[in-house]
Amino acid sequence: MSAIETDEQQFAPLIDLRWWQERPADRSELYRRLREAGGPVFVRTNRPDSPRPRGFWAVGSHRDVVDISRRPGEFSSGQGTQIFDQTAEMREYRGSIIDMDDPEHMRLRKIVSRGFTPRMLSDLRGLAHETTAEILDEMPRSGRCDFVSSFATLLPLRIIDNMLGVPREHEQFIVQATNVVLGASDPEYVPDQTVAGIEAAVTDTSEQLIELLKQIAEDRIAHPRDDVISKLVTSDEENLTPQELAKFFILLIGAGNETTRNALTHGLLILSAHPEQRDRLLANYGDMAPTAVEEILRYASPVIHMRRTVTRDGVTLTDSQGAVTHTFNAGDKVVVWYPAANRDPAVFDQPERFDIGRKPNNHIAFGGPGPHFCLGAHLARLELNVAFEMLYARYPDITAAGEPVMLRSNFVNGIKHLEASYTP
Numbered sequence: 001m002s003a004i005e006t007d008e009q010q011f012a013p014l015i016d017l018r019w020w021q022e023r024p025a026d027r028s029e030l031y032r033r034l035r036e037a038g039g040p041v042f043v044r045t046n047r048p049d050s051p052r053p054r055g056f057w058a059v060g061s062h063r064d065v066v067d068i069s070r071r072p073g074e075f076s077s078g079q080g081t082q083i084f085d086q087t088a089e090m091r092e093y094r095g096s097i098i099d100m101d102d103p104e105h106m107r108l109r110k111i112v113s114r115g116f117t118p119r120m121l122s123d124l125r126g127l128a129h130e131t132t133a134e135i136l137d138e139m140p141r142s143g144r145c146d147f148v149s150s151f152a153t154l155l156p157l158r159i160i161d162n163m164l165g166v167p168r169e170h171e172q173f174i175v176q177a178t179n180v181v182l183g184a185s186d187p188e189y190v191p192d193q194t195v196a197g198i199e200a201a202v203t204d205t206s207e208q209l210i211e212l213l214k215q216i217a218e219d220r221i222a223h224p225r226d227d228v229i230s231k232l233v234t235s236d237e238e239n240l241t242p243q244e245l246a247k248f249f250i251l252l253i254g255a256g257n258e259t260t261r262n263a264l265t266h267g268l269l270i271l272s273a274h275p276e277q278r279d280r281l282l283a284n285y286g287d288m289a290p291t292a293v294e295e296i297l298r299y300a301s302p303v304i305h306m307r308r309t310v311t312r313d314g315v316t317l318t319d320s321q322g323a324v325t326h327t328f329n330a331g332d333k334v335v336v337w338y339p340a341a342n343r344d345p346a347v348f349d350q351p352e353r354f355d356i357g358r359k360p361n362n363h364i365a366f367g368g369p370g371p372h373f374c375l376g377a378h379l380a381r382l383e384l385n386v387a388f389e390m391l392y393a394r395y396p397d398i399t400a401a402g403e404p405v406m407l408r409s410n411f412v413n414g415i416k417h418l419e420a421s422y423t424p
Contacts, residue, residue, distance in 0.1 A: 020304075031337065040058060043335075057335065060337045061340075062341040065368055066364065066369060068308060068317075069369055072102065077372060080309070081099050082411055098255075098306075102371065115163070128387075135151055136391065138150075139395075140424075143421060144421050147419070148415060153261050155387055163227060173212075180202060181202055182258050183414065209249065213229075214242075220233055259376075263302050265404070268420065270300065282396070288357065289388070295358050295361060297384075301342050303338055304339060307333055312330050336368070342365060398420055398421070400418055402418070
């Protein structure tokens with residue numbers, strides 16, 4: 001990461017990836033300063049591939065993040081959703097439905113939704129129970145494990161693989177590929193941290209994922225099954241093009257399991273740090289689980305930021321009284337910070353307190369309301385609900401036994417490793 005400069009140095013950590021990895025305890029204070037700035041904060045960067053040489057606007061209040069999310073015509077996703085612009089090669093593999101605007105976004109979302117019908121999602125509860133039981137059986141009998149690799153990674157991945165019809169033999173490759181594609185800024189996953197090195201790693205890994213998809217898609221065309229890929233390539237209605245299917249595959253394999261993986265890991269960490277809340281949950285799991293899952297999602301905020309680009313001059317944000325707080329120009333880059341919004345005291349009572357019974361809980365861990373709200377939100381909630389119920393039923397005393405090793409990223413609130421202990 002090259003040197004950076006900001007209008008106010010107190011916000012420089014927003015784009016300092018080492019800071020995000022090494023100082024997670026300081027994040028709440030940064031979020032507080034961002035919310036209390038009184039409006040968007042301008043962050044400058046001298047990165048040559050920045051959205052614009054002069055930087056971007058950082059937004060942290062719940063009101064503003066929700067407002068921006070509801071106005072896709074003025075705050076576009078089509079020019080990229082991460083802070084720094086990507087090369088054409090990276091967009092070829094990373095660009096997906098989340099990086100599109102209507103009408104193309106609406107067209108693709110309608111097609112993809114065929115794989116997420118209410119009936120299919122209702123059928124997943126049984127699969128979630130079966131998969132969780134299988135993984136619990138596989139956990140080390142020593143009573144210690146890396147919770148990320150032994151549990152949190154495997155549960156959402158196996159469920160998504162089952163939905164897509166991906167054979168189990170490819171599991172470890174997909175784990176490694178997910179780490180590279182979504183953790184490319186971390187030297188543990190991509191040792192060569194030059195721009196060329198990151199691009200080469202992501203490109204090579206994505207091409208391998210696409211080749212795997214091609215094999216599965218060709219098989220489903222010839223031999224349709226009751227899985228998502230079959231529904232996307234054999235329908236009598238409009239289907240995804242091969243390139244669109246490839247990007248969706250990478251998105252679902254990557255983001256589709258990464259969000260739940262990190263929510264599960266943060267969940268264990270948070271419940272271990274708040275044993276009174278854990279005991280409250282386990283004493284009445286059926287009643288408390290729905291609100292507990294929402295509170296874990298709020299507190300963890302697995303996705304840290306998304307970028308939007310202003311489409312015209314004169315786009316404004318207003319306060320609760322309707323007074324204009326900021327006016328943007330066409331081309332301005334606006335970055336919304338979900339964890340800051342999810343701890344906004346204007347919306348959440350005592351936001352730094354973890355309360356599994358919190359009501360209401362209008363968090364935006366799945367993105368703000370609008371066309372880009374996470375398509376897999378229902379699945380993620382189901383996975384978290386089932387996972388913690390069965391995890392604590394099997395290992396009632398499981399707890400985080402060390403400090404988390406954080407992902408070097410300001411985009412994904414990832415935990416790479418977390419040691420856990422339990423009575424086998």
